[in-house]
Amino acid sequence: EAEVAQSPRYKITEKSQAVAFWCDPISGHATLYWYRQILGQGPELLVQFQDESVVDDSQLPKDRFSAERLKGVDSTLKIQPAELGDSAMYLCASSFQINTEAFFGQGTRLTVV
Amino acid sequence: AQKVTQAQTEISVVEKEDVTLDCVYETRDTTYYLFWYKQPPSGELVFLIRRNSFDEQNEISGRYSWNFQKSTSSFNFTITASQVVDSAVYFCAFNAGGTSYGKLTFGQGTILTVHP
Numbered sequence: 001e002a003e004v005a006q007s008p009r010y011k012i013t014e015k016s017q018a019v020a021f022w023c024d025p026i027s028g029h030a031t032l033y034w035y036r037q038i039l040g041q042g043p044e045l046l047v048q049f050q051d052e053s054v055v056d057d058s059q060l061p062k063d064r065f066s067a068e069r070l071k072g073v074d075s076t077l078k079i080q081p082a083e084l085g086d087s088a089m090y091l092c093a094s095s096f097q098i099n100t101e102a103f104f105g106q107g108t109r110l111t112v113v
Numbered sequence: 114a115q116k117v118t119q120a121q122t123e124i125s126v127v128e129k130e131d132v133t134l135d136c137v138y139e140t141r142d143t144t145y146y147l148f149w150y151k152q153p154p155s156g157e158l159v160f161l162i163r164r165n166s167f168d169e170q171n172e173i174s175g176r177y178s179w180n181f182q183k184s185t186s187s188f189n190f191t192i193t194a195s196q197v198v199d200s201a202v203y204f205c206a207f208n209a210g211g212t213s214y215g216k217l218t219f220g221q222g223t224i225l226t227v228h229p
Contacts, residue, residue, distance in 0.1 A: 004157075033215045042117075042204050042219030043158070056216065089156065095215045102215030104150075104158035 025094030136205030
């Protein structure tokens with residue numbers, strides 16, 4: 001069964017270091033989302049891609065976060081420098097088109113120490 | 114701005130009990146979609162249902178049922194004869210206008226624990 005792949009599953013990094021997460025959407029899915037889920041809360045959208053273009057990054061803290069999807073397939077989310085408050089689960093989701101359901105990956109759990 | 118409220122932080126039931134998870138939303142949009150997702154311990158969000166704002170018909174899928182009431186801005190989820198495998202965090206979510214179904218505003222989630 002096709003799934004959204006994310007790596008790493010877990011990441012521990014020190015404050016002020018750079019960290020990156022990778023997402024490989026389901027094959028053929030044009031729309032890709034990155035969400036952040038703080039423990040005990042619902043996910044919050046960070047950025048949405050349609051193919052290689054950013055559709056919405058209004059909630060992305062651009063001073064330290066960046067996201068790219070260069071070839072319109074897999075995507076990378078980067079944080080530099082990481083802060084203690086960035087500790088969270090980072091979820092990637094993809095959908096075939098913008099008006100179809102999104103499928104989520106298992107996420108990357110980030111701990112900043 | 115939209116808001117989704119799941120007032121129940123945690124619910125604990127014994128297997129075979131029925132359980133209802135509440136969801137209330139706020140919006141000024143006339144066209145919108147409501148979703149329920151399940152998040153098991155493995156972390157991924159599993160899609161359960163999508164309902165548009167023009168369809169207030171209740172839906173049943175096996176042991177799951179959903180009650181959408183526009184008059185009270187509620188979209189409640191009932192699990193009949195709960196099972197241990199239903200233990201998970203359940204999220205209600207809102208999508209404005211239906212342009213990007215993956216662009217969701219989530220509630221805080223309800224942790225459901227079903228004891229054997």
